[in-house]
Amino acid sequence: EVQLVQSGAEVKKPGESLRISCKGSGYSFTSYWISWVRQMPGKGLEWMGRIDPSDSYTNYSPSFQGHVTISADKSISTAYLQWSSLKASDTAMYYCARHEQLVRWFDPWGQGTLVTVSS
Amino acid sequence: QSALTQPASVSGSPGQSITISCTGTSSDVGGYNYVSWYQQHPGKAPKLMIYDVSNRPSGVSNRFSGSKSGNTASLTISGLQAEDEADYYCSSYTSSSTLEVVFGGGTKLTVL
Numbered sequence: 001e002v003q004l005v006q007s008g009a010e011v012k013k014p015g016e017s018l019r020i021s022c023k024g025s026g027y028s029f030t031s032y033w034i035s036w037v038r039q040m041p042g043k044g045l046e047w048m049g050r051i052d053p054s055d056s057y058t059n060y061s062p063s064f065q066g067h068v069t070i071s072a073d074k075s076i077s078t079a080y081l082q083w084s085s086l087k088a089s090d091t092a093m094y095y096c097a098r099h100e101q102l103v104r105w106f107d108p109w110g111q112g113t114l115v116t117v118s119s
Numbered sequence: 120q121s122a123l124t125q126p127a128s129v130s131g132s133p134g135q136s137i138t139i140s141c142t143g144t145s146s147d148v149g150g151y152n153y154v155s156w157y158q159q160h161p162g163k164a165p166k167l168m169i170y171d172v173s174n175r176p177s178g179v180s181n182r183f184s185g186s187k188s189g190n191t192a193s194l195t196i197s198g199l200q201a202e203d204e205a206d207y208y209c210s211s212y213t214s215s216s217t218l219e220v221v222f223g224g225g226t227k228l229t230v231l
Contacts, residue, residue, distance in 0.1 A: 044225040062217045103220040105155040105170035
């Protein structure tokens with residue numbers, strides 16, 4: 001079974017750093033890209049950026065460029081999303097999702113990681 | 120404001136059919152046959168229901184169908200069931216120089 005399993009919920013303070021993970025299994029991890037998608041409370045889906053795990057090439061939505069970093073470790077089939085300085089406005093559910101180089105579809109999705117940033 | 124426009128809500132009675140629209144531009148929906156649809160139940164991750172405008176992944180009920188005309192894609196659910204009540208999102212590849220994909224704002228389907 002192809003699946004993406006994400007790390008657990010996090011509660012952080014503004015200014016703290018954070019890295020969440022997304023582990024793929026059941027397929028060749030380097031044959032597909034991974035995107036990260038944000039869903040703020042009660043809101044819709046926003047594409048943040050993507051990575052090719054085979055060579056760690058990344059590109060980002062302008063809305064997230066410079067505020068988050070996407071990386072991957074193909075040796076352990078895991079992609080990451082990290083922040084160096086969290087803001088309260090980063091409070092959201094974050095999903096990883098698998099796709100081909102051309103983003104025709106996302107499937108499967110990880111179960112989501114809830115990040116809460118509060119002082 | 121989302122790049123693709125969906126109605127905020129639609130509703131229907133069990134057994135009826137409903138259609139959700141998704142309007143974009145010639146740079147996304149109208150320019151490519153790479154529209155996909157996702158179902159999201161409360162507290163759950165999105166699930167792929169339709170890809171490449173009208174294709175169903177294995178395991179998705181044939182009550183779900185997709186189509187496209189010009190810059191507008193549509194998701195139709197026939198024989199509505201209570202379990203279909205969820206949020207639905209469309210997505211499209213885009214030729215934007217800065218984005219790879221755009222989403223619609225989502226549509227809340229209520230089964231009356």
